Amino acid sequence: MLFEQEGSPQPPREVTATIEIHSLLKNLQQSRIPLSITFDGRSQILQSYIVDLDIPHGALFIDEMIPPIGDKWASQGETFRVDAWLDGVHMRWSGANAQRVVLEDAPAFSVSLPASMIYHQRRGAFRATVQRSIDTRVALIHAKHQRRFEGELLDISATGCKARLTGNHVQGLQPGERYELSRLLLPDTAEFDINLEIRHREYHQDADTTHVGLRFHQPGPQVQRQIDRFVHYLQREARRLEKEDLF
Structure with a gap:
């Protein structure tokens, strides 16, 4: 077997160390992991991806959302929650005040890098x-x-x-x-x-x-x-x- 599970699921923990948050986000970007986005007070689940990180300026860039109604809500400054799953780990953080930008000739949104994330190892590593x-x-x-x-x-x-x-x-x-x-x-x-x-x-x-x-x-x-x-x-x-x- 190439991969085996070990240990048991761990309780959720809050990640506040800047270097660890950057590492987790970079892993999501490099692995092209889809992000599930939900806006406060709305039930629809949207999808996007991390397209770039600008760590010196504290910016996270995500792709346009699917379906595109999410782009409208983001442009209105509505707050949202992001969920992502990578190799049995559930990561969650909040965002707000997304700004429309053009990144390498493609439309995207810029949001501030999260100051904290919830990291939940839902199954063994x-x-x-x-x-x-x-x-x-x-x-x-x-x-x-x-x-x-x-x-x-x-x-x-x-x-x-x-x-x-x-x-x-x-x-x-x-x-x-x-x-x-x-x-x-x-x-x-x-x-x-x-x-x-x-x-x-x-x-x-x-x-x-x-x-x-x-x-x-x-x-x-x-x-x-x-x-x-x-x-x-x-x-x-x-x-x-x-x-x-x-x-």
């Missing part, structure tokens, strides 16, 4: 398989004990990963223990610090390797953004390969 041809490295480093283990990723999700270590390390890796000074290297990123918690481990005698399940413990917004980008890249590549296999 997807784990994407990491091919051996992709260069990844993980170093498990304990803050207090003289322990260090190094390996490569087998799979990864927004909330954790599985690593392959050479040799038998079942006794040295105890579930629940945190390796606070760990390091993770993903393609096209600099190596970064991350706090990893051991979830499970299993020794495979035929290959003399230990597979260890790890949870990311409270990564900062910038680290989470790098992880999310890599997961989305793996998902896009997997979908592309699946489509090629159909022909």
Whole structure:
């Protein structure tokens, strides 16, 4: 399986960190995710897309709406709610005072970037398989004990990963223990610090390797953004390969 679900649905949380909001919106734009828009006091659901982000000027650009009656309501300055779903995550935010603009010779609307969003993981996060041809490295480093283990990723999700270590390390890796000074290297990123918690481990005698399940413990917004980008890249590549296999 290319993707597997892990964990359980999480309660909704309010996202207020600017860098995380920008990352989520960028993911919606790059994945061409449709936006469901409803105006206050109106029952009709309209559709649009994010066409651009102007982070320095705090602007979000969305396409004209379908059906076009939404363009009229937006031009009248009516407030609206935006809902979007990406890989089992429901995102929601509010907008108002949309301004008609022309973006690259096409009509669009400009609205202010949201100051907060509701982020609701409605199902477990997807784990994407990491091919051996992709260069990844993980170093498990304990803050207090003289322990260090190094390996490569087998799979990864927004909330954790599985690593392959050479040799038998079942006794040295105890579930629940945190390796606070760990390091993770993903393609096209600099190596970064991350706090990893051991979830499970299993020794495979035929290959003399230990597979260890790890949870990311409270990564900062910038680290989470790098992880999310890599997961989305793996998902896009997997979908592309699946489509090629159909022909």
